[in-house]
Amino acid sequence: MAIILFKNRTVRPLTGNFAVSEAMRQINPDVVAAYPITPQTEIMQIFSSFVSNGYVDSELITAESEHSALSACVGAAVSGARAMTATAGPGLALMWEILGIASGMRAPMVLQLVNRALSAPINIHCDHSDAMGARDQGWIQVFAEDAQEAYDHLIQSVKVAEKVYLPVMSCMDGFIVSHAIDRVSLLADEEVREFVGEYKYPYSMLSKTVTHGAIAMTDSYFEFKHQQRLAMDEVKKAVEEVSKEYKELLESQGNLKDWEIEKRVLKFVEPYKIEDAEIVLVAMGSAAGTIKYVIDKLREEGKKVGLLKIKIFRPFPYEEVSKYLENAKILGILDRAETFGGKGGPLLSEIITALYLKGIHKPIRNFIYGLGGRDFNINHVKEVINTLERTLKGENTPFLSYINLRKDYLDTLQK
Amino acid sequence: MWELGAVIPYPGNSEEYKTGNWRTFKPVLHTDKCINCMICFMVCPDSCIIVENGKMIGFDYDHCKGCGLCAYECPKDAIEMIKERG
Numbered sequence: 001m002a003i004i005l006f007k008n009r010t011v012r013p014l015t016g017n018f019a020v021s022e023a024m025r026q027i028n029p030d031v032v033a034a035y036p037i038t039p040q041t042e043i044m045q046i047f048s049s050f051v052s053n054g055y056v057d058s059e060l061i062t063a064e065s066e067h068s069a070l071s072a073c074v075g076a077a078v079s080g081a082r083a084m085t086a087t088a089g090p091g092l093a094l095m096w097e098i099l100g101i102a103s104g105m106r107a108p109m110v111l112q113l114v115n116r117a118l119s120a121p122i123n124i125h126c127d128h129s130d131a132m133g134a135r136d137q138g139w140i141q142v143f144a145e146d147a148q149e150a151y152d153h154l155i156q157s158v159k160v161a162e163k164v165y166l167p168v169m170s171c172m173d174g175f176i177v178s179h180a181i182d183r184v185s186l187l188a189d190e191e192v193r194e195f196v197g198e199y200k201y202p203y204s205m206l207s208k209t210v211t212h213g214a215i216a217m218t219d220s221y222f223e224f225k226h227q228q229r230l231a232m233d234e235v236k237k238a239v240e241e242v243s244k245e246y247k248e249l250l251e252s253q254g255n256l257k258d259w260e261i262e263k264r265v266l267k268f269v270e271p272y273k274i275e276d277a278e279i280v281l282v283a284m285g286s287a288a289g290t291i292k293y294v295i296d297k298l299r300e301e302g303k304k305v306g307l308l309k310i311k312i313f314r315p316f317p318y319e320e321v322s323k324y325l326e327n328a329k330i331l332g333i334l335d336r337a338e339t340f341g342g343k344g345g346p347l348l349s350e351i352i353t354a355l356y357l358k359g360i361h362k363p364i365r366n367f368i369y370g371l372g373g374r375d376f377n378i379n380h381v382k383e384v385i386n387t388l389e390r391t392l393k394g395e396n397t398p399f400l401s402y403i404n405l406r407k408d409y410l411d412t413l414q415k
Numbered sequence: 416m417w418e419l420g421a422v423i424p425y426p427g428n429s430e431e432y433k434t435g436n437w438r439t440f441k442p443v444l445h446t447d448k449c450i451n452c453m454i455c456f457m458v459c460p461d462s463c464i465i466v467e468n469g470k471m472i473g474f475d476y477d478h479c480k481g482c483g484l485c486a487y488e489c490p491k492d493a494i495e496m497i498k499e500r501g
Binding site for chain 2: 165214216224
């Protein structure tokens, strides 16, 4: 039996990676298979010390690649074990084939993704290219703004995955969240273990003789893909159930503030000062925190600016998004990933779809920021808002712009 | 049939998957030439040679994919591959 470290709730200064490792320790998964890759390495390093010290009962498989690590997780999940893994950027790229196998075999598991740019040029810093490259592989994708959210999302993801039999990719920004120390409020070990409960898989290979991974040709493959679409439609209900339960758990000790509870429960979107906002930004991940700070400052100056933070990207919350964006005069969509050859980033396409479905047509600008960890600070948020203000006043502004490109590079374009 | 994730919830199910319609050429046995040496039985990758009382009596056309190994290996040319119609 795993050792109990935290008998009570506690608040600790933790990096995102450490917070996630603590969540994994408290969840006490049956199987963890992983391969080290920056900036995720620290998670497995910390978790392996938990295994060595007997803090968890998990079987830790140190695989020879990410492809093998996720394969081991698929095998474990369909054997009836609760499986988890963690990776980043190129590691997720190597897992790509198995991502579709995990979702296609309806193997519930949780993958902690520490968002990192894809090569080339080789780069270890944050952007969302890795997750966006995997967005159509049938996984639920959740994005955290800070270490606290990463911790809470991971715990709730386990339950969501097991309710709908789909794998969940819980994402946090590499370095910005994973390596920065944050104030993280942890639940007691037993609270988490009780919350996640026991994993029960109906087709466990250990309990009956079943065939997993059978061939399905032209006669039946199509139907199984349709089943996956239906499963994604079920996610909304599952998230609502799990977050309701988590909310009750957070409320049970009565010492957390309402806003704190609201922020920690799993949701599709988080609106910030959006009710009367004329300019609304849409973003995911750590940038949301920077944007909120700027919004607070601009609100003091009387500027009506708001933010819609997307927490769950797959399945995409089209209805909620169009509801929150309905009244804005102009939208600024912030993408931390590129869709080369597309009209803009992946988030832009989803937002436009959401608006189209409600027959809403309004000015919209797309901003690509932070690729390969390029800084996105308060001045850049102000620059974005300034562009949107000028657009509202009738000035011609480009539909898509890159934020914080180097001047010496821009000069070369002028020649 | 439509279990989650294409799971087949009972064992011994591969026989139910009929692969006979993959065939372009079909093996036909000429019993007058066959000496029941069982080389075809040994080389068939899909166990489609039907044997009764020590004698080769024909093919399992539900599963034979028409690879033609049996015809190629037959020392007496007792198996002929003929084109499937339609």
